[in-house]
Amino acid sequence: MSEITPERVAHLASLARIALTEQEIEQLTSELGAIVDAVATVQKVAGDDVPATSHPIPLIGGMRADVVGPTLTTEQALAGAPDHDGSRFRVTAILGEEQ
Amino acid sequence: MAGTDQSRTSGNDLTRTSAAELSTLLASGDVSSVEVTQAHLDRIAAVDGDLHAFLHVNAAALETAAQVDADRAAGVTLGALAGVPIAIKDVLCTIDMPSTSGSKILEGWIPPYDATVVARLRAARMVPLGKTNMDEFAMGSSTEHSAYGPTKNPWDLTRIPGGSGGGSAAAVASFEAPVALGSDTGGSIRQPAAVTGSVGVKPTYGGVSRYGAIALASSLDQVGPVSRSVLDAALVHDVIGGHDPRDATSIPDAWSSMAEAARAGQSGEALRGVRVGVVKQLDGDGEGFQAGVRQRFTETLELMAKAGAEIVEVSAPNFEYAIAAYYLILPAEASSNLAKFDSVRFGMRANVTGTVEDVMGATREAGFGPEVKRRIILGTYALSAGYYDAYYGSAQKVRTLIQRDFATCFEQADILVSPAAPTTAFKFGEKLDDPLAMYLNDVTTIPANLAGVPGMGLPMGLAPEDGLPVGLQLMAPARHDARLYTAGAAVEQLLEAQWGGPLWRLAPELG
Helix, strand or coil: CCCCHHHHHHHHHHCCCCCCCCHHHHHHHHHHHHHHHHHHHHHHHCCCCCCCCCCCCCCCCCCCCCCCCCCCHHHHHHHCCCEECCCEEEECCCCCCCC | CCCHHHHHHHHHHHCCCCHHHHHHHCCCCHCCHHHHHHHHHHHHHHHHHHCCEEECCCCCCCHHHHHHHHHHCCCCCCCCCCEEEEEECCECCCCCCCCCCCCCHHHHCCCCCCCCCHHHHHHHCCCCEEEECCCCCHHHCCCCCCCCCCCCCCEEEEEEEEECCHHHHHHHCCCCEEEEEEEEECCCCHHHHHCCCCCEECCCCCCCCCCECCCCCCCEEEEEEEEEEHHHHHHHHHHHHHHCCCCCCCCCCCCCCHHHHHHHHCCCCCHHHCCEEEEECCCCCCCCCHHHHHHHEEEEEEEHHHHCCCEECCCCCCHHHHHHHHHHHHHHHHHHHHHCCCCCCCCCCCCCCCCCHHHHHHHHHHHCCHHHHHHHHHHHHHHCCCHHHHHHHHHHHHHHHHHHHHHHHHCCCCCEEEEEECCCEEEECCCCCCCCCCCCCCCCHHHHHHCCCCEEEEEEEECCCCCCCCEEEEECCCCCHHHHHHHHHHHHHHHHHHHHCCHHHHCCCCC
């Protein structure tokens, strides 16, 4: 059986920066429990001698010439931002105190 | 198939004309791109209220078409698909249209650059018709997870059009667009093609640029074509494919022409001596496969054998674990990729007070739908300390075993075949409350993504029990996409000879 508890889901949600509601935590606990039980079968398939594959088509190299190319302008980079001051993204307090 | 003469007569005929035929008509001056584009915009206006294949229709489409016509009149040398309209899945960044990936968190967002594939179709002078609907961030098999409401299947409006690229498939199947772009992480091009009677190709991983495709799972995602014929898919593939220095996983090799490969398949002799491997684990006898899917698959194999193909049974024992491995690797990569939606640089910001972390949490809570949250939390779990080796690590080893299975199968066969989806289109709501049942719908398509090999879905008839389209899947070794187009065009020709024309002629009238 899985180790998915409401407390664990709440912790994972905080790591993932999603402020789940109590109801969502409850529902995800049961859904994720079933999913984790199903996918856990991968653990018994491959032995220690099998290497992991992270990428389907291995490519080595891929270096480009170290020259300056076109980049986004400041205006373009800020165009989709929820808030900015003309040269920087603006956010609320980062240290947990009112600024 | 509408002939050249009839095609001039009405917009209805133009929307039923293939991209290859439109190319000829446009080149000869028999029709203008404005006429072709207007016919498709009229069709969208007539039927998209019922279908909801489009999230955004391009207001500049006619203007773009007029520029192509003017250049053609001025004697400018144009590519094969110049002036041909195309629909674009909303996962792809477009500098002139919103790109939401089906999510509320990106509502109205206009990217500062075009995806490479979009830039290439513009360079080929194709005419973007608009952006098509999809499951949010391409997570789903039905478009029911789109934040903007589902797309309907043109064959039966009470059923799903497949997913995640249900919008592109429905647009093509309902004659709103001759061709479209999709993206395929676990079947999101091939499964919608199967259930809407369309053609869809997931190229070799690295064969088509991912630059500007809003990432779901970076080691699995591939952009590819959706169409009503194998040749049309090949023509689009030739436009979008090839090395892109902006994508570090893009294969630097030169590629042969997919259109030439498709045309070679139409010779009638293309299947002679080809070893066609039926993957035992996906042969339709397993649990969850519909009887009518199995029946059409068996008949299609017989047809291929009669045309000279050598049908061999091959075994890929580790495909049994493909879904399990996929639903660890995908959420792990997605949880990382979707971290960028942080309410700071682009997209939505929830209107709450507090620290930047509070705002981030509230934004992601409000901006993501249930399936996205489910997969992010699952991926965060699979990657967390103490579980990483057991889940993500084990899944990556299974991936190695699946690649080895493919290698063994391709020693015995030139191409592999299976049904493209285990069932025909299911009803809305049927699997929405059972994520695992939804995931099982991808059983046939996921192995190709895990191994990076190319796959094609194409129509192989209607299921006798419900009259809905059934898809065939072809798979080839990595970098051998051309083989799919040759074999696919050959199978298509055999089937259409039997049907007396393309399958889409049997689609119900809409609007």
